[in-house]
Amino acid sequence: MNTDTVTREELHHRDVDLRFYRRSDGLFEVEGRLVDTKTHPFRRLLAEEDAPPGHHLHDITVRLVLDAELRVHAADARMSATPFSICPGAATALQALVGLSIGAGWNKRVRELLRGVASCTHIVELLGPMATTVLQGIAPLRLASTDDPEDDAQRRFRVDSCYAFAAEREVVVRLLPRRQREKLGTSI
CATH class of the missing domain: 3.30.390 (Enolase-like; domain 1)
Known part of the structure; x- marks a missing residue:
């Protein structure tokens, strides 16, 4: 057009x-x-x-x-x-x-x-x-409190809140490693 x-x-x-x-x-x-x-x-x-x-x-x-x-x-x-x-x-x-x-x-x-x-x-x-x-x-x-060990609620709030913050994606793997999830069939 x-x-x-x-x-x-x-x-x-x-x-x-x-x-x-x-x-x-x-x-x-x-x-x-x-x-x-x-x-x-x-x-x-x-x-x-x-x-x-x-x-x-x-x-x-x-x-x-x-x-x-x-x-x-x-x-x-x-x-x-x-x-x-x-x-x-x-x-x-x-x-x-x-x-x-x-x-x-x-x-x-x-x-x-x-x-x-x-x-x-x-x-x-x-x-x-x-x-x-x-x-x-x-x-x-x-x-500032996202990776504070005392603030697990804040981490849960961020993870899976959008595409980039999917538990198996790089952003979570790097920023919130305790909240990452394994990809289907592979480990991160």
């Missing part, structure tokens, strides 16, 4: 910004922001006139406060732009996340608690990448 002759016209822009912070009180904070804009005039449902190009259809910020074990202490959302005036009411559903921990099963639990009419689709969409941002943000702090 020759794309040299194909032109494109941007119709919609979604910007997702994710940030992880260490707080002065010993806790951590992750913030996700989703902004949707159109490059042309558009009519919102129930609106009486068109919104101009560049006008935000959505501008939603979600914030979670966590401890070092990744347990949620606080959750809130700010919905600066939404298609309907009633949408910001969906932010109150985030209180259901307080007490949960980011880790295996996080996305499934979030979808169970906040699905459908319980909350906002876009808030739910943000919470998955926010969790991975937390894991990336806290990784340097956790890596």
